[in-house]
Amino acid sequence: MLNYRHLHYFWSVAKSGGITRASERLHLTPQTLSGQLSQFEQQLGTPLFRRAGRRMELTESGQLAMSYAEEIFQVGAELEEMLRRRPEERLLPFRVGIADAVPKTIAHRLLSPVLRLPEPVRLICREDRLDRLLAQLAIHHLDMVLADRPIPPNMDVKGHSHPLGQCGVAFLAEPTLAEKLGGAFPANLNDAPLLIPGEDSALRTPLLRWLERQNIHPRIVGEFDDSALMKAFGHTGSGVFPAPSASVGEVERQHGTLSLGQTDDIQERFFAISVERFLTHPAVVAVSTGARRGLFDGERGSDETPLAL
Template identity: 80%
Template sequence: MLNYRHLHYFWSVAKCGGITRASERLHLTPQTLSGQLGQFEQQLGRPLFRRVGRRMELTETGELALSYAEEMFQVGAELEEMLSRRPEQRRLPFRVGIADAVPKTIAHRLLSPALSLPEPVRLLCRADRLDRLLAELAIHRLDMVLADRPLPANMDVKGYSHPLGQCGVAFLAAPNLAAQLSGSFPAKLDGAPLLLPGEDSALRTPLLRWLERQKVRPRIVGEFDDSALMKAFGHSGRGIFPAPAARAREVERQYGTITLGQTDDVQERFFAISVERLLTHPAVVAVSEGARRGLLGDEANDGEAAPCSE
């Protein structure tokens, strides 16, 4: 069985960068701490540190152990903090991963119902690539992942995709750029500078195919994994950019842009990915129910969650 006192000693040494500093923090002699660390490595059967000159560096096993230790002590600190508060002061942790491709205006709209629950919620958001977020979901470091696609079938993760909604795509541009374009939509996109979502976005390929069907060939001047960064470049007049049609007016107000046109032939879809087939976390349930009420400006798809990986 894992010795949690030894784990704490290891974590302290890793965080402090050496035995001397960690021993001062723990009020132990360096000899005692070194001995305890040696016992822990002997129990695991693998070294956690290697000596590089006077420094101690984590081995591959040490890096793995540290990642788990960080999570365990963080959860422990949260538990201690929660239990120390009066019942009316306690907040339910809600850990959400937001894929980079999901527009932040959509994420904000979808997550808002979770903050209106009778039970206070502490929202913890992390934005990253979808594959990294799914890896954290698999080991229960996240309660839910917001994505623009269902859980990929080739991912070695057991989970379920819960449809939240879909909408068409609008094309927006800064006023100075819009004034330079002539003709009707979508013909005015031909030859114009275009900002595209990155390869991790589910929207990218359908968007390019739609442009090809329209016989429109814009100049692709930028590609972005982060949708907010793409809009920031669009705001500066660097190019036209796509955004969910349901939130086009909101994007106009936030970034001072103009909608050139929109299409329903290309649909942006949004999903809540969880390890649960039937949602039980109150905040996740609130997000799903809020989406069903049409928070995206388009009614969410009804139906049972689609299993993505067994």
Template identity: 55%
Template sequence: MLNYRQLHYFWVVAKTGSIVRAGEQLNLTPQTISGQINLLEQTYGIELFRRVGRQLELTETGRQTLPYAEQMFQMGNELEAMLRAQPGEQQIVFRVGVADVVPKSIVYRLIAPTMELSEPIRITCREDKLERLLADLAIQRLDLVISDSPMPSHLDIKGYSQKLGECGVSFFATEALAARCEEAFPACLHHAPLLIPGPETVVRSRLLRWFAEQQLQPRIIGEFDDSALMQAFGQSGSGIFIAPSVIADEVCKQYGVRLIGQTDAVTESFYAISVERKVKHPGIVAITEGARRELFTDQAVT
């Protein structure tokens, strides 16, 4: 059986980057920690750390082990907090997985209503690839997954998708770049420098199809799975970029850019995926009701 004390010592060393610092945190001698980690390695015939000069580095096995240890001890901390809480003060733990292609501003707007619940709630958010998040949802490490697509049909995982809403997309540029767009939208996109979402996003194929229908050939200079990184490049003036129309005002204010046009012919959709057909968790209920009531409204095309 796995020795959890030894695994905990490994986890603390990996987090602090040093056996000495881990010893200070755990109030143990470096020799004790080193000896216990060595026993863990010997038990399974593995190597978790290698020494490079005076530094410790994780081996490939160590890097694969760390996320499991992270989740185990995070859940242990949550359990301890729950057990220590006084009756009536216990927090509801709400574990949300977010597909890494979903814009961060959308995620915040979706989750924000949970902060207004009357019940005390503790939210943990984890960002990752959708399939890995769904695997954790299946074994109840997560309560909800937020994605830009519903549950994939090819996965043998029990889950139910609720569409939170959809909206068109808007195009943004810095003042300097927008001033060079002489034609009206969308003709101004023809041969213009453009930043687009990466191939793992659903909206990318819709966007390229729309360009073809409009006989537009923008000059694509960057592709990004991370929308925040794309927006940072757009803020620098590298190119025109897109974002969901529901957050158009927020994007303009945050990045100091101008809205140059929007369309509902290209849409982005967002889904809540859970293992419950009939949702009961108050956090999920707050997200679904808040999305439909406040976030997703009809977007006029300009």
């Protein structure tokens, strides 16, 4: 069984960058701490540190151990804080992973019902690539993952993808750029500077195929894994950018942009991924119910919407 005292010693040395500083914080002699680390490495059967001058650097195994130690002691700190509170002040933690490709406006609207539950919860959001978030979900470090696609078939992760809804795609631009482009949608996208999602986004391939079918050839001037960064560049007039049609109003208000038009030929889909086959966690149920009754309930297939400036 893992010796958690040894794990704490290892974590402290890694955070401090050396045995001497860590021993001062732990109120141990350097010799004692060094001996405890050696025992820990012998127990694990792999070195965790290597010498780099006066400093100690993590080996590859040490980096892996450190990532787990950070999670373990973070959860421990949350437990300690929770137990110190009076029963009526304790909030149930709800840990959500949000894939980079999910627009922040969509994530905010999907998660808002969680903060209105009768039993208060503490919402903890982590943003990362989908594959990393699914790995965290698999070891129960997350309660749910919000994604723009179901679990990829090539990932060996035991989980279930629950559809939250889908909507069309709008194209937005900073007002000066929108005025320059003019014309009818979607022809006004031809030769327009375009910002597109990165390769990790489920929207990227359908978007490029749709442009090809429409015989439209924009100038792709930027690719972004983070949807918020893409909108920030769009806000400054760097290019036209796509966004879910369900959030057009919010995006226009937040980023001072205008919609050039939208299409339902491209569909953005959103999923809640959990380890549960059937949704039972009250917060996950709130997300699913809110999505169907609020965010996506009015979305229907329709013809392309013309430019309205």
